[in-house]
Amino acid sequence: MKRPFQLNTHISAKYNQELEALKHSVLTMGGLLEQQMVNTLIAIEEKLPNLAERVSLNDAKIDGMEQQVEQECMRIIATRNPAASDLRLVMTVAKAANDLERIGDDIVRINRLVQSKGMPDSDFLLAGLLDIGNRIVSMMRGTLDAFARQDEKAAIIAHKQDSDIDRVYKKLLEQTAEEIKSNPEEIYMWMDVLWTVRSFERIGDRCKNICEYVFFLNSGTNRKKISMKKNLKRLLKNG
Amino acid sequence: MFKLFEREVIAVDELSLNQTGIDVRELSVEFDGKRVLNEINIRIPKHKITALIGQSGCGKTTLLSSFNRMNELNRRHKTTGEVWIDERNIYNKRENLAALRSRVGMVFQRPNPFPMSIYENVCFGLKIKGETSRRVLDDAVENALDQAALWEEVRDRLFDSALTLSGGQQQRLMIARALALSPEILLLDEPTSALDPLTTLHIEELISQLKKTCTIVIVTHNMQQAARVSDYAAFLHQGDLIEFADSDVLFTLPAKQQTEDYITGRYG
Numbered sequence: 001m002k003r004p005f006q007l008n009t010h011i012s013a014k015y016n017q018e019l020e021a022l023k024h025s026v027l028t029m030g031g032l033l034e035q036q037m038v039n040t041l042i043a044i045e046e047k048l049p050n051l052a053e054r055v056s057l058n059d060a061k062i063d064g065m066e067q068q069v070e071q072e073c074m075r076i077i078a079t080r081n082p083a084a085s086d087l088r089l090v091m092t093v094a095k096a097a098n099d100l101e102r103i104g105d106d107i108v109r110i111n112r113l114v115q116s117k118g119m120p121d122s123d124f125l126l127a128g129l130l131d132i133g134n135r136i137v138s139m140m141r142g143t144l145d146a147f148a149r150q151d152e153k154a155a156i157i158a159h160k161q162d163s164d165i166d167r168v169y170k171k172l173l174e175q176t177a178e179e180i181k182s183n184p185e186e187i188y189m190w191m192d193v194l195w196t197v198r199s200f201e202r203i204g205d206r207c208k209n210i211c212e213y214v215f216f217l218n219s220g221t222n223r224k225k226i227s228m229k230k231n232l233k234r235l236l237k238n239g
Numbered sequence: 240m241f242k243l244f245e246r247e248v249i250a251v252d253e254l255s256l257n258q259t260g261i262d263v264r265e266l267s268v269e270f271d272g273k274r275v276l277n278e279i280n281i282r283i284p285k286h287k288i289t290a291l292i293g294q295s296g297c298g299k300t301t302l303l304s305s306f307n308r309m310n311e312l313n314r315r316h317k318t319t320g321e322v323w324i325d326e327r328n329i330y331n332k333r334e335n336l337a338a339l340r341s342r343v344g345m346v347f348q349r350p351n352p353f354p355m356s357i358y359e360n361v362c363f364g365l366k367i368k369g370e371t372s373r374r375v376l377d378d379a380v381e382n383a384l385d386q387a388a389l390w391e392e393v394r395d396r397l398f399d400s401a402l403t404l405s406g407g408q409q410q411r412l413m414i415a416r417a418l419a420l421s422p423e424i425l426l427l428d429e430p431t432s433a434l435d436p437l438t439t440l441h442i443e444e445l446i447s448q449l450k451k452t453c454t455i456v457i458v459t460h461n462m463q464q465a466a467r468v469s470d471y472a473a474f475l476h477q478g479d480l481i482e483f484a485d486s487d488v489l490f491t492l493p494a495k496q497q498t499e500d501y502i503t504g505r506y507g
Contacts, residue, residue, distance in 0.1 A: 009500075009505045010503065010504050010505055011504050011505065012504060015504065081462070081463050082503070083462065083466070083490050083491070083502040083503050084490065084491060084492065084493055084499045084502055084503050085499060085503060086503050087491065220491070220492040
């Protein structure tokens, strides 16, 4: 059954506000992370360790937000006993907040490379990191937009962006492996690069999770059971 | 241990006749020419707890009362359709109502003990049925009180007035009174609405124990209680059966928008 999700129709106006605020909290966290990611890319491009440090320090704010969201979810479950779509929203928000917090951690890991001043001076690396980074920013934007509007089509489009990110990730891995082969004495420096590239790729996966939650939120079906390809076909068929 | 990955629930449309405790077919009930139930078809599963939920006046109690023909106490009622219990339509002209009501016990919202001793209250039905043997009555009283989780509390004062018991104890006494007749089906009409939360939990625990021997139908306004205790749940609205499914599905992923609106508190 297709369930148009309505937040503002409960008899209790306060409950409406609570659920609205809960959903909004994910978007606030997402917005902050998007800004963190953009700053990270600036720090990488312009080699600004100070900016990277500031981004890392900002992560505490995101950790705090995740804790608050978790507490609010628990409070709503305890006091409101949500059922059906309301329960799905609460569970989804808790899971999305967890994914967003992990994205924050990955961003910190990326910034460590800039802060360490051990970043190799390589054109392909800089171009590759900026490429994958920009794709991540675009995917994050798409994901949050899909979540905000609970738009399944937008979720699929954002979800599909992950395959491009994986492609760039693989290319970067291969190039890094080549570098290690040709300069074995710099292996430790390049291993840091590998971790950084891996963190970018993990952010893509986390965004993918959030896109899948949009489906769970709307239809209640187990997101893992449905392939995104099938969903896309179904949506195209229904116009 | 509760087996999380090995739970099996039979879907309501896959229930066979053997697994059905009450089979309701095209049941309609009118009071004073006003239709209260509208062609209800439902199969209540045997040895399971089925909850009836819905707004006040939606026909829950009427449906419950039609399972032991209590509606007929109201003279201006008209019932059409069939209710099959044990391969017999109870709406036949020859049905022995006293026998039916001893097989289908009922407990009401407010405990209504007779102004007699606890013992007399429990064996009242058996005495009416003609049982006189003291030993049989003693055993039945002990069994029923034990099943209703009241024996330990009242064993030393069986001959005190039932009115001296607390609300929760009185309600358990009512359940014992119904159980003394070894009913196949137990109908509970908001049995805990007048009780405190802890006593409610005692009664709920008792209900889940009783399903081993009885088919239980419970009417409740407390959604969490319905979700907690029932195996299956039916949602009624203005005399229509909107949805009937196993409780896990009904409270997490209802098929009908009306059900979803009701359980999430959206009905205005």
